[in-house]
Amino acid sequence: MAELNLAVIYYSSTGTNHQMAQWAEEAGKSVGANVRLRRVPETAPMEAIEQNPAWKEHYEKTQDVEEATTEDLDWADAIIFSAPTRFGVEASQFRAFIDTTGGLWGQGKLVNKVVSAMSSAQNSHGGQEATVLSIYKTMAHWGAIIVPPGYTDPVQFASGGNPYGVSATAGEEGIVEDIEEAVKHQAKRTVETAKWIKDGQGQ
Numbered sequence: 292m293a294e295l296n297l298a299v300i301y302y303s304s305t306g307t308n309h310q311m312a313q314w315a316e317e318a319g320k321s322v323g324a325n326v327r328l329r330r331v332p333e334t335a336p337m338e339a340i341e342q343n344p345a346w347k348e349h350y351e352k353t354q355d356v357e358e359a360t361t362e363d364l365d366w367a368d369a370i371i372f373s374a375p376t377r378f379g380v381e382a383s384q385f386r387a388f389i390d391t392t393g394g395l396w397g398q399g400k401l402v403n404k405v406v407s408a409m410s411s412a413q414n415s416h417g418g419q420e421a422t423v424l425s426i427y428k429t430m431a432h433w434g435a436i437i438v439p440p441g442y443t444d445p446v447q448f449a450s451g452g453n454p455y456g457v458s459a460t461a462g463e464e465g466i467v468e469d470i471e472e473a474v475k476h477q478a479k480r481t482v483e484t485a486k487w488i489k490d491g492q493g494q
């Protein structure tokens with residue numbers, strides 16, 4: 292069986308998407324993938340970060356997580372994205388990273404990447420689905436292979452049942468829903484689909 296590289300690329304201000312990305316990392320490793328967990332570079336000015344204690348704390352706590360680069364996308368066979376919802380779309384920090392991928396795209400290197408996306412919002416219906424679909428629009432432009440979780444496992448129902456990609460509600464005390472298993476299912480399904488495609492190449 293071919294080696295399989297999974298990049299888990301996330302942006303998080305206050306930890307929700309970082310937690311989701313860590314669950315995806317764990318699941319990817321559990322099915323034998325080589326995994327890179329990568330943090331999208333922060334673009335906000337320090338003055339803005341310092342005004343929000345939760346943001347500042349998370350920013351400082353995750354400085355040792357390697358920053359995502361386009362080389363991580365080139366390396367990956369499969370990619371899990373996780374980004375917070377901001378007014379119905381992904382955070383601008385995440386978009387800024389996506390906007391650096393033009394060079395890879397121009398060389399056709401994003402074609403057939405096997406991708407899946409997750410999001411969080413403050414409200415349970417605060418726009419998570421729209422954010423995931425927004426990420427998938429970009430994936431269509433890449434010519435990527437989008438792997439949504441659908442209802443392929445009972446854990447989907449326990450997590451809130453978003454078939455596009457796991458949705459988290461970021462509450463005061465942390466994530467409201469029980470989504471850990473759904474995140475892991477989504478990550479494993481993405482890796483397994485990528486393996487299936489990679490192993491089938493050239494046949």
Ligand SMILES: Cc1cc2nc3c(=O)[nH]c(=O)nc-3n(C[C@H](O)[C@H](O)[C@H](O)COP(=O)(O)O)c2cc1C
Pocket residue numbers: 302303304305306307308309375376377378379411412413414415416417418461
């Ligand atoms: C500028 C801004 C816009 C936001 N827009 C929404 C929104 O439209 N709906 C919603 O429910 N939450 C919204 N939120 C809350 C974020 O989605 C929430 O803080 C995020 O999901 C937490 O993820 P993180 O802990 O990984 O940063 C917004 C937050 C900010 C700062």
